[in-house]
Amino acid sequence: MGHDIRIVTEAQLREIVALDRDLVDVIERGFVALAAGEVVMPPILSMDLPQVNGEVDVKTAWMPGVEGFAIKVSPGFFDNPALGLASLNGLMVLLSARTGLVQAVFLDNGYLTDIRTAAAGAVAARHLAPATVETAGVLGTGVQARLQMQAAHLERPFRRVLVWGRDAARAQACARDLAETLGIEAQVAATPEAVVRDSQLVVTTTPSRTPLVQADWLHDELLVTAMGADQAGKTEIAPAALEAAGLYVCDRVSQARVSGELEGALAAGLMQDVVPPELGALIGAMPAPRPGCIICDLTGTGVQDTAIATHVHARLGDAGSVIAV
Amino acid sequence: MGHDIRIVTEAQLREIVALDRDLVDVIERGFVALAAGEVVMPPILSMDLPQVNGEVDVKTAWMPGVEGFAIKVSPGFFDNPALGLASLNGLMVLLSARTGLVQAVFLDNGYLTDIRTAAAGAVAARHLAPATVETAGVLGTGVQARLQMQAAHLERPFRRVLVWGRDAARAQACARDLAETLGIEAQVAATPEAVVRDSQLVVTTTPSRTPLVQADWLHDELLVTAMGADQAGKTEIAPAALEAAGLYVCDRVSQARVSGELEGALAAGLMQDVVPPELGALIGAMPAPRPGCIICDLTGTGVQDTAIATHVHARLGDAGSVIAV
Missing domain, CATH: 3.30.1780.10 (ornithine cyclodeaminase, domain 1)
Known part of the structure; x- marks a missing residue:
């Protein structure tokens, strides 16, 4: 038939x-x-x-x-x-x-x-970001960097965005695009540290294989959503930052262990006894008050x-x- | 672009x-x-x-x-x-x-x-079957049963085919189709044992989860190609038969261990120290003389x-x- x-x-x-x-x-x-x-x-x-x-x-x-x-x-x-x-x-x-x-x-x-990945970032922002976000930041300057800031802005209409990338010209282009798309102030930041310290919501979107975000820079009024690591060996967040955060959340524990930020932390001997919550389990069930800095590790799910x-x-x-x- | x-x-x-x-x-x-x-x-x-x-x-x-x-x-x-x-x-x-x-x-x-699976059976027949096949047999009565006999007949133009299935009417229909397609004698066999004992080339094509082919029935002038087992838990060949055969070959060792006939044998404590050859490695490199009964375990490969x-x-x-x- x-x-x-x-x-x-x-x-x-x-x-x-x-x-x-x-x-x-x-x-x-x-x-x-x-x-x-x-x-x-x-x-x-x-x-x-x-x-x-x-x-x-x-x-x-x-x-x-x-x-x-x-x-x-x-x-x-x-x-x-x-x-x-x-x-x-x-x-x-x-x-x-x-x-x-x-x-x-x-x-x-x-x-x-591209858009379902960005929408997952928005889900994280909706449930895990501080209630008020004045400044958001993004590491990386590609399609997903732009889309993640658009997605986050749907949930937390921030007034300023900081962009960091290895290539200054590409970071400038990304900032220009975001300023136009979102109608807000957009600046290129000199370092990942400046982005993390000055933002309440940061999304990392790079294919990095060495950590870009260090534990020392974290602060309580911050959500870091790590999008880049989706294969073994990729990492954007230092293992110590996962332990330093008030809460580490991932989309799927089994994936985060082998291809997300959790992979590197486990390999470094950290997070050994932690059974992290998955993003879906926190929707409508976030502890109050908000537990300080939150890191959300999104590997991408079927x-x-x-x-x-x-x-x-x-x-x-x-x-x-x-x-x- | x-x-x-x-x-x-x-x-x-x-x-x-x-x-x-x-x-x-x-x-x-x-x-x-x-x-x-x-x-x-x-x-x-x-x-x-x-x-x-x-x-x-x-x-x-x-x-x-x-x-x-x-x-x-x-x-x-x-x-x-x-x-x-x-x-x-x-x-x-x-x-x-x-x-x-x-x-x-x-x-x-x-x-x-369907046809690439049948063609793999023909590759096994070409390189592993006795030089002369008078009678071929098939366990199972579906599309793949028909195609496997057509494929084997390309390489070993046998004069008779035996068909066994759980459902006698379906076995009759399969035998009728094969007689017409191949222009040869086709009979329904009463048992898998009759098929195996009377054939020089047997292909198993069922989704069975209990072995259909026993070690006692094997004989030197025989190739058994096992097509059915392609997922954990499926099996058509008794573990003892794998050890009793003169040679056990598979398409991919890593797949046969988890989803082929090797899975059941390993679970039964047999074939523990055997590193079986893969079909491709025997093409143009078969030992002479032919090592008696050969079992070829095809799980299907990308x-x-x-x-x-x-x-x-x-x-x-x-x-x-x-x-x-």
């Missing part, structure tokens, strides 16, 4: 879904379901390809009560810019949660991943992909091409 | 590629490359969904010198037949091995998996998916739809 598959391009997807508070709500529900324990989420398929300076991740999650589930393919090939191509690409496949039939293929070139893919599918209307198979 | 993605349906793919000796050559080259040690092949992403009597596997492999690599999504939802749907479905995505850009999406509903997907891509011509992204 044949069925129809919808093929939707990045341009069409950009018409359907954007980084806004609706999307943050969608991703938040994914984290709540994950913490409730009924989501099936296998370990990430991760293929490292040093021969071509590349990597590929495949993520998935099946959520009870949700009609579909996504299988998300994320290639990162870091010599692409020299060819005039983006480093990050990929697609999402949406399958029926009841029959496994392919429902749709989202040829998004990584767009849905449940975010399933959440955004089913959200998009429900809004498709007649967008895209229909292929009968 | 935009690029084009080719979308190809099952019907179009069936026009382009079939189960023939060309395809067996393609899959054979995949096994040779795998054994040569330069293929990157991460562990299978496997998601078990008992809530809906389903499972999903994702496989991939990157081969040096090959322009693309496949990411293959195989859902199996075993309540589908009651809905008039096939249990097995899925698709393959072909990405550039150099840039990670999506080149093509093969909406094959599992067709490419390299087969990359081999068939790149083969199809090279033959596409102008088939399928082009989507600009």
Whole structure:
């Protein structure tokens, strides 16, 4: 028996879904379901390809009560810019949660991943940031640096943003873009330390393999959301900072242990007896008063992909091409 | 910078590629490359969904010198037949091995998996079966039972086929189909024992979780190719049979240990000190004389998916739809 598959391009997807508070709500529900324990989420398929300076991740999650589930393919090939191509690409496949039939293929070139990743940062900001954020800061100057500041601004409408990057010209460009997009003051900071000390909300978005954020710089009125570490060996936060923080939270403990900031801390002999809470478990259940500086370690979960893919599918209307198979 | 993605349906793919000796050559080259040690092949992403009597596997492999690599999504939802749907479905995505850009999406509903799996059986028959096979046998009565006998017949043109299945009517239908397709005598066998004792080449294609083939039935002029076990807990061959055989071969040791016949033998305390050869390492390097009964344990590898997907891509011509992204 044949069925129809919808093929939707990045341009069409950009018409359907954007980084806004609706999307943050969608991703938040994914984290709540994950913490409730009924989501099936296998370990990430991760293929490292040093021969071509590349990597590929495949993520998935099946959520009870949700009609579909996504299988998300994320290639990162870091010599692409020299060819005039983006480093990050990929697609999402949406399958029926009841029959496994392919429902749709989202040829998004990584767009849905970009915004669902940013939306996770907004979920962290919503629940873990100080109630008032005057200044936010970002380490890194790429697409995700811009999107994370847009996402955080949805939840904490800060008046100033600080940008730090290794490349001063790129940091300037990022600051200019953020000033224009958010209509706020944006400055380039000379050091990560200046960003951390002067902000109430910091997001780290780099592929760093050595820590950028040190324990000494932390202060009580601060949320640090670490987005960059998503593979073994990547790290942005010093192990001592994880122990120094008032609270360390992650999206998924099993992933944080092998590919997040927790990996480095465990290897350094720290955080040995800590069973950290997962972000979803704190939604609507934050201890009061707020426990000082909070570090939120987001490695990226398949449940975010399933959440955004089913959200998009429900809004498709007649967008895209229909292929009968 | 935009690029084009080719979308190809099952019907179009069936026009382009079939189960023939060309395809067996393609899959054979995949096994040779795998054994040569330069293929990157991460562990299978496997998601078990008992809530809906389903499972999903994702496989991939990157081969040096090959322009693309496949990411293959195989859902199996075993309540589908009651809905008039096939249990097995899925698709393959072909990405550039150099840039990670999506080149093509093969909406094959599992067709490419079916024939690349059968072709692997033919590779085993080519290199491991007795030189002369008068009678071949198959356990199981589904699509793969038919395809495996067609594949084996390409390499060892046997004159008689024996079919055993739990359901006699389905076994009759399978035997009828094989008699017609291959133009040979086909009989239903009363027991797995009769199949194994009377054949020189046996392929097992069932989802069994208890062994069907016992050690006592093996004889020197026999190849048993075990296709069914591809997930933890599945088994078709008794642990003692693995030790009793003159040679045990598998497609990938790391997979056979956790999801093939080797899993059960290891759990039973057998095969503890055996480091089995992989199929690709024996191609062109079989010991002479042939070491008696051979058991070949095929769990299914991502390299087969990359081999068939790149083969199809090279033959596409102008088939399928082009989507600009």
